[in-house]
Amino acid sequence: MNGMQNKILYFLGSAFAWVWGIFFVLGGLISIAKYPIASLIIALGGLVMLPPIYQRISKKLNGKVKNYVVAFAGFLIAMIGMANTPADNPPSQVNNSQRLAETKTTPAVSTQPQNTEKTVTPIIVQSTPKPAVATIENQQPIQSTYDVNCKVVGVSDGDTFTCLTNDKQQLKIRMNQVDAPEKNQDFGQASKKALSAMIFGKVVGLKTNGTDKYGRTIAEAFYDGKNINKAMVAGGYAWAYREYMTDNEYASLETTARSNTTGLWSQPNPTYPSDFRRMGKGQTTAPTQTQEIATTIAPTVSDSGASCGSKRYCKQMVTCAEARHYLNDCGVSRLDRDGDGVPCESICN
Template sequence: MRIFRRSSVAALIASLVLEAASAQAGPSFGGQVSAVLDGDSITVVDAGQREVQVRLVQIDAPEFGQADWQASRQSLSELLLGRTVTVEGVDADRYGRVVGRVWRDGTDASLEQVRRGMAWVYRQYAADQAYFRAEEDARKERRGLWSRPHPVPPWRFRHRAETGASRFQRSPSKSTAKCGAKRRCAEMVSCEEARFYLLRCGVKSLDRDGDGIPCEELC
């Protein structure tokens, strides 16, 4: 009988999740936006009534805890929530989300978020020069996050948070960087874990009133 180590099983599960997301990430698909998790992440219910987590391509919006997080999320909600969209899947990220360009009535949601000053161009992954021009215009016009003197890019904010939370991440009783099977607030051990499951894993049941704050008893 073949015995698998826990690490091997976890790796297998992670690979299966990415494989499933990658299958959805190829051709375009349509659906209705049922939730906006933050300024660059949404949930789309496709034609088969499946919930698909989608990360908008080429942009990076403020993280939970940053000054403009709520404004960025609200902007994307006004643009997409409850609307029918087309997703051009291009990749899958490590959280199993489809990474793609989201269109609503001919409007590129990623580009519109940048135009409004509600997201940065994600320089590590961006190639479309229209995005950079839109960001420069938003910066000059001091729209959205650019109205602040020194806005902090999300990737820098995450790096600071990860550095400061190194002890938290080492604790085996706390959450890790992988999405697990938890779905209820009663299963969360901290506010940080609840935020991770809501924002990165798309577990909407943790935020029943839709205010962006999960598990109020913890947070």
């Protein structure tokens, strides 16, 4: 009977040693990066508890220390390591402590009325509503007196550009009442560069007027209070778009640019962009609208002419009298490049 009991006790002791020994060894190895010293002590205690280890230790000591004593010593070593492992504060406790600290440091606000000797009437400051402003990055805010404010991110030609609104909506803009030369037309690239210099990368305000058949938003563009559409015409970078013109100032600005030979008007016989597009599609072989506009705005000057026509170059002059008329009466100063008062010296000798 005693032999059976000894076997049972031996089996239970070995099982206990194996389970706890492995537990301590694995636990120590897992946490060694976080708590190196304590984890090594735990793992060492777990190793001592393993039956092959404590039996070997007892044998080395010539049996003076029993196996279970060595195993128990390993258990104690592991427990010492456990006791020296810092305890982590649970997140909930930390949060509760922080909330408690915040509660203590936040002064209580009474919602009940208090009786005082003097009644203080609270002053209510009413702010005057301000108009909405554009807040597109890297730009100064502009007053929202326009239908849309957007940042110009691309210029297609002298009358078409792309912009982004504050909510990142992309708009394709066709400038209203102006018609710039096409990109492959004379002065087309110069017109595009001029528009880019005025508005690219800047926040513009738009006064919209619906959309065209291509889905583009028709609009007048403004930057720093200046009407960009009119600036393009005044600078000689675009024509007044007569088919859609509702503001006669565009025609007046074009006439002034013509008289000053500004921009595209410095070139002989510029073609109205609508005519250029129709000729490109084979719909016409002659710039008919260009001729009609020239007839309406600047009648042909006779040799003794009393009005100013569209001629701007000496090679267009027929007689010296005509050249003098254009110089003196029409202000075409390019006819007298040396400034001696004599125009087109090839015919006025």
